[in-house]
Structures are given as structure tokens and as C-alpha cells.
Amino acid sequence: MTAGQITAIQPAQEAPDQAGVGPLGPKPRRISAGRIGLYAFLIVAALFFLIPVYIMIVTSLKGMPEIRLGHLFNLPGEPTFQPWADAWLHACTGRDCNGLSPGFYNSVKITVPSVVISIICASINGYALTFWPYKGANFLFGLLVFGAFVPYQVVIYPLIIGLSSVGLFASLPGIIIVHTIFGMPILTLLFRNFYAAIPVELFKAARVDGAGFWRIFFHIMLPMSLPITVVAVILQVTGIWNDFLFGIVFAGRPNWPMTVQLNNIVNTTTGVREYNVNMAATILTAAVPLLIYFISGRWFVRGIAAGAVKG
Amino acid sequence: TDLEVIHWWTSKGESAAVSQFAKAFDNDGHGDKWVDSAIALGETARSTVMQRVLGGDPPGAAQFNPGRQYEELISGGKLLDLTDVATAGRWDEVIRPKAIGSACLVDGHWWCVPVNIHSNYWAWYSKPVFEKAGVPEPKSMADFIAAAPKIKEAGLIPFAIGGDGNGWQIQLLFQDMVTEALGVAKRDEMYTKKSAEIAGGPEMKGVFTQLRTLKQFTDNGYANRNWNDTTNLVITGKAGLQVMGDWARGEFAAAGMTGVKDFGCMIGLNEAKPVVSTDGDIIVFFKQDNPDVEAAQKRLAALLISPEVQVAFNNAKGSMPVRGDVDMSAADPCMQKSLKAVEDPSNIVTATNRFITENTNQQINELVSQYFADDSMTADDATAKFGTIIGNSD
Amino acid sequence: MAQNGTSVSIQDLSLSFGVISVLHTLNLDVAEGEFVVLLGPSGCGKSTLLNCIAGLLDISEGRIFIKGKNVTWEEPKDRGIGMVFQSYALYPQMTVERNLSFGLRVAGVPKDEIAKRIARAAEILQIEPLLQRKPSALSGGQRQRVAIGRALVRDVDVFLFDEPLSNLDAKLRAELRVEIKLLHRKLQNTMIYVTHDQIEAMTLADRIAVMKGGVIQQLDAPQTIYNRPVNRFVAGFLGSPAMNFMDGRLEKDGGDWHFAAEDVRIPLATYAFEKEPTPGPAVFGMRPEHVAFNSGAGWPFAATANVEVVEPMGSDTLVWLKLGGQNFTVRVTSERTPNNADTVSIGFDPMRASLFDAQTGSRL
């Protein structure tokens, strides 16, 4: 058991380095070929992903005359931040020339409750479907998934009629309901499949502990669904923040989200297009989802059920 | 009274123009307020309006194209009858050309207010390109087709076009060519009588053949190009000529160009036979239960067509006013051409949309853009198909 | 133990997973305050039975009563049970402390009461330093202790323990065994306890239920099960080292019954037959620890044999011999360990033996 014994059975020629014992201590984070390949792949993929945003940023810093020259990949000759200022503050959308900024608050007002409510609804659905399936529940779920395949425009008419008959058409609650409805199929699927992978013993233990439907959900399941909730948040924040179609119809004029302005800045049938402002406006609009992606990343925790069960 | 107006005038120039309406309405002395609901893209704005109507929450007023789109709105009783305003403002007299007024006059009732005229019948060309290629500036499409090979030789794109949005640019070109080939009268006959015979006839085949010829003079980047980018090719001197409506002037102006030495404009694809189309914008008003709102709507309707507002709006927008009794001396040379042309009723081409439904329109779009894209489709096939579409249109 | 009524009563319970039938018309009555241990080979349906009692599995047939109430379709939380799962089932996102307190918080127990109970459980289970850790940072045994703690803190009528001590070391296991016994004495609640450890079974149980293939073979006091197993399976299953079985014949010599195998003849005068025996093939069972070793004469049956193998087991040694041409083991205290090939004398009293039918395996 002593070091002497060890050296005895370690012929010097086998490990010619000092004391004849070779590697010691924690494995150094060596850069292996595999890791180089891995980073190479990631970086190449990242570059591919970044091409458009590079062009967007570069373009947004150019003046229109420079853009007309058409040198897409060139860095701006005389960088200008005017397009950004325009996009945020001055761009015209109809008679108002206040840029994107006025819609920002509306977008927040729509997005936050819609995201929260839709995720709560969907996670409850997924949970109930996995652990408390009642007769017909899975058939309902099938219907729901079926609904996910319908182009929005098809269901929009009945929805308009329905919502206006209960007086929620063109209102904040109306738009929140609509987002919840259209988020439900995919989100429910997301959560259902996630919960199906959770060991059922945890559910059993909680039931024995006397917890009921809601308590198991809020205290056991929800905290364990962090990674999938992040995915749900990513999906919903993006979807709702960028939504334009529903916002414009169901939110009502006073609640129009930022995307209406974005659309107005970016699109025109027969008017002149200012590409630099368009690019800046697009990046600005995407800033909130991007921020959320970045922040929510750390909630992609590893081993969510680690240590919970064996077998 | 607050009045919400939905429109798709969202670009910088359009925005300046619509402010003229808003300003006038806000200051009409009745405490009115123009609530601006700009929604870019005509189809988006229109379907929003439709959905709002369906949801029982229509806007006070909305922009439309003069077409058959809103016939259903009239028959559905959704629109406000403006006949009394029109009578008071003697619209039937002041609005010229007549064709544009008739868009709003259905069964003796006025259902909308035309606010401007946009003509689709224009070709825009780069003077430097023609100079460089050593060919004279074109006076007609024939001239241009003759000159095109030279331009190509000079390493430039002779003909600029874009294929975005279901190929509407191509259809615009096509419709212009149809009118030129058939002449106004025969064209109108084809559309009104839904004459498959004319539509499938030899003149039409000529149009399709010419279209194929033009395709040879385009670049291979046309596929999904915006009209702006197309115009930009002309502006930057990369391409020779583009067929586009008069709104293209705005791009040239934004690039700091005047129609004197940098670019030229060819009216009606043939300077010898100038035509002006009655495309343009109209405003419709939706029936509301509130009499106050109705009064405000009528005030706005009257205002939109008043001479001062017409001048202010159209100068900003770059379009022609719908009444001739206004002072447009500030307009640029190209505009002057069309102001001159519009005075002669025989130069007036009724907008295609007035004859056909949007459904038919899109079918034509598809046919034309498919034909343009797909070289394996023969002119005969295309002509036959066009005949069928027109024959079956409703 | 206040055996003043039936606490858990299971009637004709059957359960199958699809085509695999696990429990077959099982009946079990547990008196109030009784400590019943379920014993049985791996896969015989012990965990499944506990799950049924807890209401965590859909039973196929039968009824379950707890405290006289038919709870067959009742929610687990309405059955007044606490359970320790074989697979721990700790809540991964909660610290140990929160894991322990969850059930109490659900029940609305006051804060200080919770703290008190947790402190007590943590002390018993020696997990105080771990209270703030998450399950993933615990060793196997520590997880198991937390799982026990989660049941201990709860104040319920019936405790269901599924192999609660299997991952613990002998010392801790012995301590916890005592603690569980004390707890049971104090709380007087009913306990149904699955274990593979016979010491646990023998020391804790009021009654032991030995299961095999989803059927309870014998349900009796530990000593009875140990001394008078109803069939060969129970006899062989209990006891470590296992009982010796000798195949042979039951014979009547004059008025006396004998068991004969090859050259061995065991007189059965002192053996208490279950019912009047008939001659024929039978199996003779004798526990290795009931065999006297080199301890002189005076035994109703005595023999000499050669030592074949010697297996030391710490405190004792197992000596393998041949008797009646068959393997026969004897447990010997360490100091008396013989050497291989030694000739030794053995003796036992057939009173302590068990005789089984060679066919059915049931006790004669």
C-alpha cells in the first residue's frame, strides 16, 4: 500500500517521465481532435447562421446611396446610426412618424400575459394528460394536435364571430385568448411528452404525501419542467412578440403591437423602401426575444430528475 | 368626432401625403380627429378591414383600390351611402376622367371617394445606360426591343423586372402590353364581354411572344425582386428600362434624380399613343350606428375631394388629382406628361381591376408569371390558357 | 400492541399488468397496530401489493379496506398511509429538508411542528448535515434514509415500507431497525414492511407473510414461520444459511415412524405431525443451526460424517457434510471450526425438524 510498492511494480521503461508514474491529478482539459472538430462544426454552423444578421447590421449602418450600390458584404463606408434612430423614433407608419417605440409597451402588454397564461394552460394540459388521463382526454388531445395543422386564416372567421359575440373582439383579453388558443396544441404536446419521461414514482410519492392534482403540479412537476418551460417560453415569446396577423385583428387599434409598426416600416406596396431603416427596425424588434433567449439559457439545466429514482 | 381610417400608405412619401388628409380633417372646425390606422400591404389592410367588419367593429373609413372587391360590401349593406355628399359636391362634374368616378358610382349611388389617379402605363429608363450602349433613347417598346441587344452587349441588363408578390410586376407589364397591342377599345371589349375569342386571339399571342422576347433581356436575378430593387437597377445604371406605375418616380426622387437628365419616362409604352389608366385609390366609409360618426364620415368624404386637399395630397403622393380644376404646376415633367394625357378621354384606360375579380386577376398573375418563368411553356399554350381564364371569369 | 380491530384488510385482490398476472386473489388482514413483514423472492409481487394498498395501481379485482372503510377506489391521500418506495422517489428539485416537509406542508401542519418532526427524523436517520442538499448530491444510502424520513415525519395510520434499509450498512441498519421498532411501539400504527433481511423480518414483525408468485404462502408469527413452515418453499426461503433438505421415505416401523434415506434412519417419535402421516416419499428438513456439533451423545439422532467444505462467515462457520448421501450443512461457532476432511459427530432432535410431502411440498 505504500508508494514503494508501487514503484516496484512500475518498471521505469514503461513510464519514462519523472518518478515513472505518468499522469497525475485531474485530467487536464486537453484540446483533443474531437473537441477541435466539435468547435469547428459549431463555429461553421454559427457562421452560416450569422450571414444574414451580418448583412442586416452592415446594411443598417449604411446610407441609402451606399445600399443602392449593392455591395452587400462590404462594411459601411460611412457608418451612420441614423437608420437606428429613425427606426426607433422617427420612421413613419402612416401619418405618425414615431418609429417603433410607441408599440413597444403594447407588445409587452400582450406578450407577457399571453405567454404566461398559454404556458400555464398548456403545462396543466400536459400534466393532466400524462398523469391524470380521464376518459376521452387523449381524444381531445388528438383534436388539439389536429388543430395545430390548420392554417390560422381558416379558423380566424369563426373565432372572430365567436369573440365578438362575447364582446371580447378587438380587446386585450381577446388577443390574449387568441394567443393562448393557438399556442395550446404545440405547447401541450411539448409538455405532455416531457412529463411522460418523468419517472412515475415521483408522482406516486407525491400522491402518498397527500398532494392533490394542483399541488403535485405546482410543487413537483412545474419545478421539474424548467428546460421544457424554457423551450415553451422561447416558442411563445417569439411567436407572440412577432405576431402581427392576430394583433392587428384581435387586439384592437389602441393595443396594436410593435409588429404593426414594424410591418408598416418594412413593407409597402408601392412606396419607397428604406432598407437601412428596415434592417434596424427588424433587429430592434427582435431584441426582446433575443434577450430572452440569452437569459433563459441558464435554465437549460442538466439532469432534471437526477437522484430522484433508481432503476 | 374620432374617425378611424385604415389605409396602406406607409412609406415616407405616402405618409406625408396622408398627413394632408389628417391635418385637414383635424382642422375642419367640428372637433374631428383622424385616427390613423396604417397597415402596410394592400392585401393585409384589406383583409384586416374585412375581418373587422365581420367582427362587427368596422373602421370609420378605409382605403381600397377601385375594383370589384367591395361590391360584396355594398350588397352586404356594410357601406355608407355617400350620394348626398356627392350631390352637394357635384362629384359627377368635377371628377375627371369619368371612368374613375364611375368606380364609385354603382346603381346611381356613390359608395366611395376616389382620391387620386395612379397610372400603371409607364416605362422608366436610364439615360446613361442608353448613352453607354450608344443607342437612342426609346420612344416605344419596339424601339427598346431593337436597342436591347446593344445594351446587353455593353454588359448591362437591358430590361429590369422583378417577380415578387405573385409576379404582379410581370402582370403590370403584361397588361400594359395587352393595351398597347389590342388598343383601348378592343381591350375593354375583351374584359367586359369576357371574350375568350379576343383573349385567345393572335394579338394576344403577339403579346406573349413579345413577353418571351423581353425575358431574354432580363437578368437571372429577377425571380423574387421587389419593384424597388428593380427600379434601383435603373437608378444605378445597371439596367436600361423598367415598366412600372408612376409611383416609381418616388424612388428616382428619393435617389436625388430628376426626370431631366438622369432618367427618362415613356408614357403608355409608346409616346405616340399616350395612355393613362384609372388605377388609384378610393376611400370607403363603413356604416356605423352613431349619427355623429356618420356626420363626421360625410364631412371627411367631402373634404377628401376638395380642391386644396387634393392638391396637397397628390403633390405629396406623386399621383394625379381626381379633379381637373386644380393647380398642379408644381409637378415634375413626367407628371406633366400624364396631366396632359388625361385631358383626352380617349387616352383613358379603365383599370383592369374594374373588370375582373381579384380571383381572376390572380389567375392571370399566375399564368403570366408562370409563363415568364417557365421557358417550356409556349406562347400558344399561354394564349389558350389566357382565353380560358377570361372566358371563365365572373 | 393494541390489536383491537382490523386495520388493513385485503380481499380477493388480483392484479395484472397486461397479460402478466402478478397477484392472484390475495387475502390479507392486518390488525390495528400490527407490524406485518412481507417476505418473498424477488419479483413475487411485494412492491405491487404495497402499491395496491396505497392506491397507486389499478387493481383488477377485489377490495381493500383500511380501518374498516372500503378504500378500493379511494385516492391515496385519503387512505391515511405513508410509504417508502423501493426506488426512493425523492423530489429531485427539493432539498432534503423540503423533501421531508412536503407532505406536512400539504397537510397544513404548523411550521414549528414541522421543524420539530424533521429535526427528530433527521436525528434518527443521521441526516442532519444533509438537510440542505439535493438528492443528486447524496449517496445511495443517504437517499434511502431521506426516503424513510419522508414517511417517518408523517402522522398516518398505516405505514408501507418497501425495503427501506436495503442500501444501508449493517450498523446503521441495526440502529434504524431499533428506531423503527420503537417508533412503532410509540405510535401504535400499522406497518406493512417489505424486506429481504431475515433478521429484520424476525425482529420487527408481529407476523410475517411469506409470498411466492403473487400468493401468500404463510402468514404467521416469526417463530412459527421459522419453526413450523407450512411448506418446503417457506422453509427453504427463511433462514440463512438455508435449511437442509434430505430426500427420503417416510416409513412405519412397528408403531414408530422413521425417515429413511440411504443408510440414515431418523426416528420421528418426537416430531409433531400435522396430520396422520402415510408412508411414502418425503423430504426431511433441518436447520443448520439446530444441529449439535461434536457435542457428545444424548440426541435422539446422532451420526458421524466427514467434513467436505468449511465456509467461514465471520461469527460462525458453515460446515458442509454428507448425510444420507446428500449435502448437509451445520452451523458451528468459529472457535469450534473443524478442518477439512475431519470426521465429526453431529446430533439433533427431530422435534426441530420439518417434514414435507415430496410432491406437494406441504408440511406433514
Next chain:
Amino acid sequence: MAQNGTSVSIQDLSLSFGVISVLHTLNLDVAEGEFVVLLGPSGCGKSTLLNCIAGLLDISEGRIFIKGKNVTWEEPKDRGIGMVFQSYALYPQMTVERNLSFGLRVAGVPKDEIAKRIARAAEILQIEPLLQRKPSALSGGQRQRVAIGRALVRDVDVFLFDEPLSNLDAKLRAELRVEIKLLHRKLQNTMIYVTHDQIEAMTLADRIAVMKGGVIQQLDAPQTIYNRPVNRFVAGFLGSPAMNFMDGRLEKDGGDWHFAAEDVRIPLATYAFEKEPTPGPAVFGMRPEHVAFNSGAGWPFAATANVEVVEPMGSDTLVWLKLGGQNFTVRVTSERTPNNADTVSIGFDPMRASLFDAQTGSRL
């Protein structure tokens, strides 16, 4: 056993999880073909040590050699090891058969060879009928057997077993114990085996390593550990029922050493001291099974005492007495079980005792 070299050698191994230091400069040499059992209280770092040997945890300091090769930075698969996890870690979506065969198929072992090995493992482990099931349809013990099987089918130099039998019933456990022993004899591979079962430890091990708090306390042959524990911890940890400890003083009377506690004086003439003792406080340890009970005179030390508690344990009974004012247990075969409050005589030979320093706990 061919002890012709060192198979696994661990040098100055340290490991911590963040601030929690689990293993402290641990050294361990396992000879080729040796069977080493790791024993120790729950949470002492046994699983962690196995994980380090397998290369599944990044060690903080030290080196690991397997077959003379420094594998400190080697991948697990290049270490020539097979491992059974305490938490089984079966592949949930594969049938038992696929679970067993997967590693082999990846390694490109021929089909019929795979089939043969699986058949053999399944037979040993009695899991033939389960081969087509998925882990979720298995009982705890069945899962554990599959986990063992997965290691068994592999042809490796070193096996690491983490409590492989903890969820099995005594009978099966005994059988598998024998199988593992036989397997080891046959394959001659090195085995490092964690268990809490002392019988397992005693019967299987060539040497036992007793761990506490990440440090190996004693590494020796089972009998040595059992009879001459190096410190009080080892003495108390091994043996069930546990060793009796009596606090008292070491005194020298004339030339003879005595151990004194209250009225008890134990002569230590026969005791083999580790080194020359000095008078002072000490702890006297005596295993309950080494105490003779009502067996007459002739013992170097004899006394009488009143029975306080009687604890039946199946084959034996534990009798609690008071000796020197302290609890003292004696293991008694069942037939000699006394009644409560009986006065009994006991005797033992201090040769079998262990004496410990009262402060440091190390053997005197």
C-alpha cells in the same frame, strides 16, 4: 488466486464535489485476481471510489493504475472494467436481452458468442423469463439482477460491483454470492465489490477495506479484520450483532495487566497487545458471539448477571445484560434462550477481546 502483480493501484487519490471533500489521499492496491470488498457506512465514499476507478468522475488529485498502466486520464472504456451501478442504470428502452448484449454487439463480439454469454448470465441470475421485458416492467430485484448481468457478460479484467445484491432476497443472494465466487475463481479477474452485507463481505473477500469518511481504516483479510480490528470504528462496524464496548481503565497489578470497569476486573494475561501498554482509560471490546453462556467454569473471565432484554433473531437470540454498569449483549442459540430477569453466568477468554485507546480509538 494468482496474486502475481498489482491489478488496481490507487495512489493519493483525492476527490471533492465542490467544497465537499469526499476522498482524502486514498491509497489502495489490489492484486491481480484479488477480490476486495469495500465496507463502510453509508456516504463514506464507496461509490465515489468505484466511480473514480472506472474513470467516471474527474479526480482532484492522485493517480490510478490498472494492470500497471497509468489510467488516470484514460477513458472508462479503455480501462478494461465492468461495473454494476448502485442505481442500476439500465437502458430503459431496451429489453433485458438488449441491455445485456448491447455492449457486446458494439464491441463486435460474434452473434453466437453473445447468445452464449447471455444465456449463461441469464441462467446464473435466474432472469431467463424476463429477457424480453423492458426494465420498467421489472421489480427492483429483477432490475438489479439485470444490472449484474450486464457486467457479467463482459470479458474484462476488473469488475466493480456497487451493492449488487442489496435488493435481493436472502436465498437468491446466497445463491448469487456463490455464483459470483465461482465466477471469480473461474475468470480470475480482479473484483472490487461494495456491500453492506457482512456475510457477503466475509465470504467473498480475499481482503476487506473498511472505509470511513473517505479514508480506508483497515485493509486486511476478513478474519483479521474481524478478529483484530485496528480501531474501535472497524471493530464496531463489523459484526452483527455489534461488538460490546466497555469503558474502563487499563491497570497494572504486579506484572499483570487488568481491565477495570466498576466492579468488573478482567485479566488480560491472554490478550496480545499491539505494543507495550500504558495504564489509563481504555475501551474493552468483546463480540457477543464470543461470550460463553451458562457454560460452566474454566473461562479466564467469568461473571453472573441479570437478563435485561431478550431479543430473538430467528436462529439465535440476543441477550442483553449489564456488565460493569454497562450494556453487554451475548448471542445465545435459540434453545438456550433465558427468560427475562433470569440470572445467568457468562464467561469469555480475553484473548478474543479487543482493547482500544479511549481517546484515539486505535487498538492497543
Next chain:
Amino acid sequence: MQKSWRRRFHLPAVIGTIPMILVAVGVFVIGIGFSVLWSFTSSKLFPTYDFVGLAQYRRLWSDSRWLVSVNNIWFFGLMSITCNMVFGYLLAVFMDQRIRQEDLFRSIFLYPFAMSLIVTGLVWQWVLDPNLGLQAALRNLGWSSFSFAPLVDADTALYALVVAGIWQGSGVTMAILLAGLRGVDEEIWKAARVDGIPTWRTHMSIVAPMMKGAFATAFVLQCVSVVRVYDLVIAMTGGGPGIATSMPAVYVIQLITVRQNVGQGMAAATMMLLPVLVVLAFSGILLWRRNREASA
């Protein structure tokens, strides 16, 4: 009586899923019902109840654009779902290797999802435009024979759409699969490492099957976005060149909003749902039979 608690109606479960019931029945069933109903009418701008039988379907199936759309969707769907899943899984796996700057990489792969396609589509057009984008850039660098104009050719435009689709959507696939990966127990990895299973085999044979929920989710999400693909096509090609890249959803939406032919649009939508219905019903029956076998 033989109904177990699991299958009984748990009041809280029913209450908790009221939104789902309302949406499934109240919105999708009724909504789809109306669409089917309207597909038998001559509805133009607004839905009407002037029934014309199967006329809309006849017109639909004689419309070359619809036929092209139907052809396209299969090709596009197959290509883009496969590529997306493979690429997304690769990304997820690589992201799971305890890499540096994980947040940064993840955000990069996800950002296209956050950007309005109106503009990113335009940028892609620019990049793919032979006179502006890659072709021009590389030719400027001296590679004068380089030719790359995928959007122009009807045959390659679909590939360009697939690439842009991957660019836009694989980040989400990655996120879902990453969440699934992170749920896999560490011990499984350990076991596989000891078994000497190469990492890629571990992924293929052990981890991926364990993540079938995540895969199913990502797959359905992909299917949904393929069936409903609209923005991508509009932004990238507008259905062109010609009608070469038209898709059913684009067709439906254009019929409803631009062509103002609600009746035919609903007919097209009904046709789109038909295969989905078949697939769902089929898998539903399979599932039901499996459950019945399991609980028999």
C-alpha cells in the same frame, strides 16, 4: 365499478383542462366544421351559405397552382423535416458537450427564429441574388466561373427554401432536443461509457430512444410548420419563380385574403387537413389498441 381511479373523471383534472376542452372542441372542431361547411358554398369575400356542392373542389383540383402546391409540399416537407431534425439533433448534441460560450452559441442558433421573416427573407434573397449576393461576391474575388442563383431556377428554388427553413427553424429543434437531452440520467451515460459504447452509438441507440418524447415534439412541430408554411415562401420566393414554389398553405391564404375566394380557400384547407386526419386517426387507433392490450 371496475373503472379505476386513473381512468375515472378526476374533477381537478377535468377542471384543469377546461381550456383544452374549450379550445379543442370550441375552436378547432367548430372552426374546422365551419371551414368544411364553407367549402361547399360559393363564399367570396365573406363566408356565405349559398351551397354549390362540390364545385369548389372541382375548381381546386383543376387549378394548376394547387397541383403544383401539393407536389411541392411533399418534397419540401420530406427534405426540410429530415434536414431539420438531423441538423437540430447534431446541434443539440454538440451543445451538450459542456462547451464554452454555450449561451452565445445557443442564441446564435436561435436568433433567426426571433427575426421577422419579412426582412430576413429579403436578406436571403439578396444573398442568393446572383448580382448582389454570394455569386457576385465570389466573382469579385476572382472566381469568375462561380455560379449560384438558386432562387431563379424553379428546380433549385425549393432547395433554397429548405435551406432557409433550416436556418430559421433548426434552432428550435435544437432547443427542444437539448431539453430532452438534459433530462437523461447521468448514470445512463456512465453505464454506456463503462460498456465501452462509442459516444455516437450511445446517442443513436440509448439516448435518442430515451428522448422519443422530445423527438416526437420536434417532429410534430416540424410537420406543423411544414404544413402551415407561409411566411417563408412569401418572404423568400413569393411562390415563384412562376408558381414553382407555391405551397398549400400559401395557396389557401392567398385564396382567402388576396383572391377573396373564401369558398375555394376552405376547400383547399379541407383537402390539406385530410392527410393529417388520416395520420392522426391511424396513430390514435394504434395507440388505443396498444393501451387495450396492455390493460387487458
